[in-house]
Amino acid sequence: MEKITVLAHKIYESSPLLKGFQDSLENELHDLSNAEKIDLLAYCFKSYDKGFNISLILSCPIIWKNFDIKDWTILMTKMFPREEFNKHSFKEINSGSYCDILVLNGIIGVDPFKYLFNNTEFSIEEKKLLFDFFKHRGEYTFYINERELIEDIVHFYDLEVFQEIVIMKEKLLLEGLTPAVNYEKIMEQYSFLEIF
Template sequence: MEEIIQKLHQGIKQSGWDIFKHLKKELLNYNSKDLIIKLLNSKEFKYKNIRSLLVIIPELWKDFSLEDWRIIMREVNRPSNYRVFIDDGPYFEDVRFLYNWIGIDSIKLYKNDPEISDENKRYLDRVFPLFLHDTMRNGEYMEDFHDGTFGDIKFFREMKSRLMSQGAKPSPLPDL
């Protein structure tokens, strides 16, 4: 897994987010849940790179259940000293992604999980709501779904339906 993470890291430096589509087949050969956890815990990636990976290649998470997302949330180490307007690590991107792009209330999901420490819940409180909004959802983002920049929108809609059928609540954002 370290090899693909290094390829991603180097590829982002050299060609930006275009590298995601070039590495898609290789990425999908890995355990997606473990890969996402590893990336979210990495100091080498910025939050916008991980968010973009999740938006561009939904096949990484398209088969996840609510429990899979809970496992990811539990396994990410949230830094106690994260500064919203200064730091750009990916440590909260799972929560933001679910809230903004899938459309479920991942904050409530996170805070109500008895397996997540009170300490980590406090770290989330320090970051949200300031860090909750995703500027990629402003403006003409739907065009990015239509022109193939982002992955197939059906995966996002199906994921929301699946997670809600498993007990998740919707976020207040409009549906994709």
């Protein structure tokens, strides 16, 4: 794990992570196993803010482009327990601790909520807390304005990331995930988890 934390700090110190950034770390990132890449993402998501983590995903598709549904589910599982939040405070609004869901739902465009809310591995309390977070922060945290995302990629990242996103979405749909659905539909589907 020390290798992963050292690499994560090195990447974080390199920010902003813009076009061509990954060239300096290409060998180190390429040599990681999928398990190490999952650990790297989990560490970064838990340690750094949302903006950094979105940049990491968009600037280094080498980290996630070989993942399959099993790798993504391991990553989501490693993100539990999720950071507690206070619905009356916005201090965690830029927290990276929900970036796994944002990447799948908002960037790749597949639905991670079925896995999260129907999985018997997670306690009902964990699901309720996640649903409460979704209810109060979901629209902002888990959905990205597609036009802004495209503009950001064109201006700040390598265009190949578009291709990797499309390939990943197609792969995950073939492996059984469904396309992302809007906020209202998720609220309706999982309202039985509501905390008053």
